[in-house]
Amino acid sequence: MSQAASTLSEASPSNRFALAALPLGGAAIGGSPIFVRLSEVGPMATAFWRVALALIPILIVSLLKKDAGPKPQSLSDYGMLILPGVMLALDLGAWHLSLTMTSVANATLLANLAPVFVTLIAFLFFSVRISRIFLFGLVLALSGVVILKGGPAAIGNGDLSGDGIAMIAAFFYACYILAIGRLRSRFDTIRIMLWSTACAAVCIFPIGLIYEGHMLPATVYGWSIVFGLAFISHAGGQVAITYALAYLPAAFSSLTLLLQPVVAAILAWALLNEAIGTMQALGGAVVLAGIMVARRG
Numbered sequence: 001m002s003q004a005a006s007t008l009s010e011a012s013p014s015n016r017f018a019l020a021a022l023p024l025g026g027a028a029i030g031g032s033p034i035f036v037r038l039s040e041v042g043p044m045a046t047a048f049w050r051v052a053l054a055l056i057p058i059l060i061v062s063l064l065k066k067d068a069g070p071k072p073q074s075l076s077d078y079g080m081l082i083l084p085g086v087m088l089a090l091d092l093g094a095w096h097l098s099l100t101m102t103s104v105a106n107a108t109l110l111a112n113l114a115p116v117f118v119t120l121i122a123f124l125f126f127s128v129r130i131s132r133i134f135l136f137g138l139v140l141a142l143s144g145v146v147i148l149k150g151g152p153a154a155i156g157n158g159d160l161s162g163d164g165i166a167m168i169a170a171f172f173y174a175c176y177i178l179a180i181g182r183l184r185s186r187f188d189t190i191r192i193m194l195w196s197t198a199c200a201a202v203c204i205f206p207i208g209l210i211y212e213g214h215m216l217p218a219t220v221y222g223w224s225i226v227f228g229l230a231f232i233s234h235a236g237g238q239v240a241i242t243y244a245l246a247y248l249p250a251a252f253s254s255l256t257l258l259l260q261p262v263v264a265a266i267l268a269w270a271l272l273n274e275a276i277g278t279m280q281a282l283g284g285a286v287v288l289a290g291i292m293v294a295r296r297g
């Protein structure tokens with residue numbers, strides 16, 4: 001028996017619960033594009049309700065917590081707390097829009113390129129060295145994108161707008177991750193989540209109101225979809241993963257990266273009749289492999 005298997009077999013109850021919470025969290029987040037597709041309102045309005053309703057549990061936790069850590073003291077502090085919310089708004093707006101323009105599988109898979117963009121941004125602006133392993137993973141992931149679209153000929157002739165917007169969403173999510181990373185040493189997690197989620201809601205609302213006009217779901221079913229997106233996928237999925245990674249090795253986070261596009265593709269096939277072709281499945285596998293290799297680098 002390997003050391004990892006032995007460790008898992010002797011895991012404490014907390015570790016065993018974390019081991020169950022991790023795939024559940026990944027599956028919950030993987031279901032978010034289905035909620036977006038089934039929503040009665042447009043992609044921007046859906047993105048607004050996703051973060052606005054998620055504020056409810058976050059606000060409750062922040063009120064119940066006795067020690068919320070240091071408060072912002074200067075305009076610079078407030079700017080740093082606002083920046084992740086702006087990036088999150090751009091990420092969700094672009095990704096939700098891409099879900100209406102390309103397949104659920106493609107949009108979810110390409111949005112997972114965020115770790116690659118994180119490293120590239122860190123290299124360009126923070127002088128972080130890039131390893132050969134990362135470069136190999138990057139080439140592998142980009143090759144997978146070409147395969148995903150049916151090869152070079154299809155890339156030249158196909159409609160790439162939806163897939164391109166999904167990759168833009170991945171870039172903004174990378175910016176969000178980097179902005180959050182710079183805040184963690186100064187502010188409490190709940191404070192960061194509260195500010196970023198509230199700022200994202202404030203940024204998305206006028207965009208949805210101007211370009212879509214109709215912000216309110218018309219039926220109980222419509223409200224159940226946006227509540228499900230906010231509570232199950234956005235808040236519940238993130239909480240489950242955050243809890244799990246407090247007890248499990250960081251390498252286990254790769255499981256959620258693999259689960260999300262797989263769950264999204266399966267649900268899209270079952271609920272939205274989106275078939276997965278051979279080239280799409282092969283390209284998706286290559287993209288995921290490239291992302292995994294790049295993360296190791």
